[in-house]
Amino acid sequence: MWGLAKGSPGLVIEASFLRWSAIAVMGGGVLIEAVSVFAFLRARTTVTPLKPEKASTLVVSGLYRVSRNPMYLGMLILLIGWTLWLGNPASLLLLPVFVIYLTVFQIKPEEAALSEKFGSDYDAYRRRVRRWL
Numbered sequence: 001m002w003g004l005a006k007g008s009p010g011l012v013i014e015a016s017f018l019r020w021s022a023i024a025v026m027g028g029g030v031l032i033e034a035v036s037v038f039a040f041l042r043a044r045t046t047v048t049p050l051k052p053e054k055a056s057t058l059v060v061s062g063l064y065r066v067s068r069n070p071m072y073l074g075m076l077i078l079l080i081g082w083t084l085w086l087g088n089p090a091s092l093l094l095l096p097v098f099v100i101y102l103t104v105f106q107i108k109p110e111e112a113a114l115s116e117k118f119g120s121d122y123d124a125y126r127r128r129v130r131r132w133l
Helices: 002-006 016-042 070-086 089-118 120-128
Strands: none
Touching: 002 089, 016 070, 070 089, 089 120
């Protein structure tokens, strides 16, 4: 995002409200991340997304009632804040790339592993709660 923004300096928007907005949005992303991680820690299950088969508990409360992936949603919100900080709309182009990449290469494999591990409980959760929002 930074490289794309620097490579298109003619698109930079200079406005002080963008910096304050960026801080607020990034703060929201950090808060979502923290609340989501805390829910996993409270449930005493693994937080690492690289080994979903090691999950011991299916977390479906808190933010997980409205998004199956609030940690990833928090990351996306952080990137939106970074776009505001950069003040260059060109960096917005990479947000869909992030969502698509994460969905294909991380979320879908996680979902398959969780479905295998938790069976009908996870499948019912998937039907009830959207992937992102």
